Amino acid sequence: xxxAQFALSALAMAGTGSMLVACGEAQKPAFRSIDVTGAxxxxxxxxxxxxxxxxxxxxxxxxVVAVFFGFTQCPDACPTAMLKLAEVSKAxxxxxxxxxxxxxxxxxxxxxxxxxxxxxxxxDPSFTGLYGTPAQIAETAKSYKAYxxxxxxxxxxxxxxxxxxxxxxxxxxxxxxxxxxHEIDTNDLTADVKALMRG
Amino acid sequence: MRPQxxxxxxxxxxxxxxxxxxxxxxxxxxxxxPWVRGTVTGMRSTGAFMRITSASQTRLVGASSAAxxxxxxxxxxxxxxxxxxxxxxxxxxAPGRPLELRPGGYxxxxxxxxxxxxxxxxxxxxxxxxxxxxxxxQVAVQAQVRPVTAEAKKSGREGAHESHRAMGHPR
Numbered sequence: 001x002x003x004a005q006f007a008l009s010a011l012a013m014a015g016t017g018s019m020l021v022a023c024g025e026a027q028k029p030a031f032r033s034i035d036v037t038g039a040x041x042x043x044x045x046x047x048x049x050x051x052x053x054x055x056x057x058x059x060x061x062x063x064v065v066a067v068f069f070g071f072t073q074c075p076d077a078c079p080t081a082m083l084k085l086a087e088v089s090k091a092x093x094x095x096x097x098x099x100x101x102x103x104x105x106x107x108x109x110x111x112x113x114x115x116x117x118x119x120x121x122x123x124d125p126s127f128t129g130l131y132g133t134p135a136q137i138a139e140t141a142k143s144y145k146a147y148x149x150x151x152x153x154x155x156x157x158x159x160x161x162x163x164x165x166x167x168x169x170x171x172x173x174x175x176x177x178x179x180x181x182h183e184i185d186t187n188d189l190t191a192d193v194k195a196l197m198r199g
Numbered sequence: 200m201r202p203q204x205x206x207x208x209x210x211x212x213x214x215x216x217x218x219x220x221x222x223x224x225x226x227x228x229x230x231x232x233p234w235v236r237g238t239v240t241g242m243r244s245t246g247a248f249m250r251i252t253s254a255s256q257t258r259l260v261g262a263s264s265a266a267x268x269x270x271x272x273x274x275x276x277x278x279x280x281x282x283x284x285x286x287x288x289x290x291x292x293a294p295g296r297p298l299e300l301r302p303g304g305y306x307x308x309x310x311x312x313x314x315x316x317x318x319x320x321x322x323x324x325x326x327x328x329x330x331x332x333x334x335x336x337q338v339a340v341q342a343q344v345r346p347v348t349a350e351a352k353k354s355g356r357e358g359a360h361e362s363h364r365a366m367g368h369p370r
Contacts, residue, residue: 072239072241072242073242073243073244073245075236075244075245075246075273075275075284075302075306075308076246076275076301076302076303076306077275077277077282077302079236079347079348079349080302082348083348083350086348110243112241114240114241115239115240115241115242118239118240118241119239119241119242119347122239122346122347122348123348147281151283151284151285153269153271153286153308153310154269154271154286154310157310157311158244158269158271158308158310158311160273160284160308162281162282162283162284163281163282164280164281164282165277165280165281165282166280181280182277182280182282
């Protein structure tokens, strides 16, 4: 797990570097998120949506895809991220149909398909939620270099989940392009999504 | 900020009936804008948020609610883009420096909810404080249930409005 964290830190630094470079080149869009174009991780997923439909990244080809790892019983980071994506969707107006937001649960034991179906579309009816077996989720998170770790709470049964909070953004060709930090504001995230839509 | 402001008088009125003893410290602590994130069917825990102001040095040492079997005090930190939550035993509240229970910092976690929390409802939460002299005092608040999608960072007028409506607060 520690390795994954180092990878993320290194990535964040590399991202900052490439952003600085990008600023010097007028033709390239200056993304607000970390530009990870060409990365060899986060190449997709094979999970199941809350309607029981098997889903892969290819299903959403032609759309900008935003992937977020979270869980429903997350008091603030996850709803904040989901709400921001819902605001982006609203800000896109007529182009909202070209964005697909996907929440992948890190808590497949408590996040049943029914719960995901109640939770995810509450933010925006177009959003979908994916689940898998704990092993599938672990494998998917690993392939995204996404860190998560279950932490025991004060009660015997209670636990929470530490997790990395990036939103992964794909262009309409299904290529991983950007990683948005949790702190990014709605306007910047909307600008990045629009830039990816323009290609 | 004009949300459901639980002045000492209000607390005392509720508190006297509910708690009986320990009225001496009631002038010390004020709770503003208490709210909880509503749940959708199947959710068994959620976060509670508020602002706590104290006239004297004190510590929040615990909380309980009829709405859940357990109430934990959590600290959230984000380091290197990793969000972490940890249960803590106590949180100090210094005079003149309100303690904000809000995303990015501390919050209460209602664990093992006794039922779904629907928008517009209110739930009771009793907070326990311990002063420098070791004396404990309890403050009862009614926290409004906001939608599961409620904006976590904003409070103030929008929240106040919602609070007002949801609470039907006499004033």
